[in-house]
Amino acid sequence: MTTGTPPPTQPARPRRSRVLRFLPLSIAAWLVLEIWLLTVVAGASSGLMVFLLLVGGLVLGSFVIKRAGRRAFKNLSEALQQQQSGVAPAPEAGGGSALTMLGGLLLILPGLISDLLGLLLLVPPLQKVLSRGAERAFERKVREAAAAAPGGFGDAFQQSRIHRPDGKVVQGEVIREDGPSAGPRGPGGGPDDPQLPR
Known part of the structure; x- marks a missing residue:
């Protein structure tokens, strides 16, 4: 008897890197x-x-x-x-x-x-060379992981900034006065008039 539901699919296994394979x-x-x-x-x-x-x-x-x-x-x-x-x-x-x-x-x-x-x-000179190389490789991997994983830490940091050419973050607060009790909003008092910050 067929119920119409498809059989459960198993998630694809992630590919192992060459280093882990060998x-x-x-x-x-x-x-x-x-x-x-x-x-x-x-x-x-x-x-x-x-x-x-x-x-x-x-x-x-x-x-x-x-x-x-x-x-x-x-x-x-x-x-x-x-x-x-x-x-x-x-x-x-x-x-x-x-x-x-x-x-x-x-x-x-x-x-x-x-x-x-x-x-x-x-050997200290070899230690310095290896530590610099490991540091660069670690930073590159962090950048790749931040770029490859949308919604990660790097993506959240970029989304928290307002997209302006100079990169400045504008601190502010939005106050909405919706409803019949809201009084006149400006010189014209219309709902489409811009409201000045308080």
Whole structure:
């Protein structure tokens, strides 16, 4: 028996980006490469050397993360103290605490490639270049998301402004006096006469 209602349709699944599509494969290839390099080093020297490399990476990575965390906490407490005293907080001179922590995490992970990447992230000039690039990429993604999602934050901000060439926002209030009790509106007293602001 047919009821006339169409069968329910399932919503289309959003397309995955290329990065997300190949991420599991690249992680698996990275793990295989790490294990292969560790076996090559163990074959060239000894298993004790591989063990010492892994323990050294763990100790060095822990030290780096602990130091970066202390520095970030110190910068945060100084900024809060400056803000409470009414002074504008100075921008962080060193920067890169997130990249330093990521470098420490890569040092902690067992493997030679992750250790090499972690050591590279601890180099200050490379940190500055990477942080600038990440900041630009983040700003671009925010702009794209604001442009692609109508009704989002960027769209609401644009709609809240009055469309004038100079971009000025005019604050005001509209008062409507509709009904029979409204008295004369101007010199002519007609309903179509403009009303002056009060």
